[in-house]
Amino acid sequence: MTDGPSDPARAGTEAVAGLLRRRGEQVAQRWADLPLFQAVFTVTRDEAVEACHAVVDSLASVAESGRLEDLEAPGFQPIRQQLAAMTSSRARSGLSMSQVDREVGALRDAALDLLEAETDELGVEDTCEARIHLVTLFATLRVAVIETMLQENQEIILRQRQQLLEMATPVIKLWDRLVAVPLIGMLDSARSQIVMENLLEAIVEHKATIAILDITGVPTVDSLVAQHLMKTVASARLMGAECVISGIRPAIAQTIVQLGLDLSTVTTRATLADALQWALGRDDGRGQQAVRGQS
């Protein structure tokens, strides 16, 4: 305001703001027919128009603030919330990020057409200036939308990682005082820690004397994974439960030997069925489970 209309950039942004305020209704009407809004607000068209209005108003306030390229401009905050809901619904219906981006980009044309129609009133020079600013504004809008989508994806990934940690380590009670953990996927430090804790808790809960660690679903065993397994076995032994590692595929057996890993202190079996047979053959009746010391 202090610079006054003499500053051409300032004048341009004000022209954009003025246009968006004056023609807000028309812009909103046109946007409501675009696939972006149409696909989201399927119930009534009025709803879509209302949403469009909100976006137009927010864009106008961004233009008024003069911070067209600033994603942190106050006007972008409500837009983000509005568009985040819409773009995520578009993404859910199977559109790629570039397709959504193109749909958001299509919003620009409606505004540019209306600007074109006002050329007579504004004069050619001012129209050109306003056009540049309008394009800038919509470019920033597209960045804001993409950023919102990325953020949302990031949140989904974080949530799923957490779920994976929680869900991928079930401890199953197979028989009286016999528990098993089917391990699936790569074992990293965080996961093996959770596996160990879950298994030990289950040993307490079920008073298990034998625990089967089934690694059929573990793609590769390196020295780190082996170390995690050994730690689990040692902890279980301290608690009075014996561990069997089952599901060792031929390739994994070879890898273990080639890596020079010493699993001689651990009972191992090729399949879960073998381990189960071993465990049941060992347990000769309730409470008669022999505890093996150094022998």
Place this chain on the structure above:
Amino acid sequence: MTGDREDPLPGPSIPVLDLGGLLFVSIQGELPDDAAVQLQEDVTAAITRTGSRGLIIDISSLDMVDSFLARVLAEVAASSRLLAARTVLVGMRPAVAITLVELGLTLPGMATARTVTDAAATFGVTISDTVREERNAT
């Protein structure tokens, strides 16, 4: 009990119970140095006196075992073995087991069992379970 010591005991000493042929020790709470020494004396004396072939050490109420206690347990087991009694460690908690393994203290020479019943079973002594089936109710 066994030593008839004259000096006043600074802390409560750990009782060594004789369960008809088996000795039973339950360690609860922290174990000061002198109590640890006392425990070793009591255990060895009790084994000699009773001629017992088995010693069960229950640590289910401990939520922490440091390297000192681990060494005491190993020493108790080793000295009992010299007197022909086998030691079984019972009831270790998950957190304790994880800590010990992380510290590298896997107590290799010591036998372990989940419950006192299991430990007794390894000596051929049957202690009947009372609440096994109704465990969910408790």
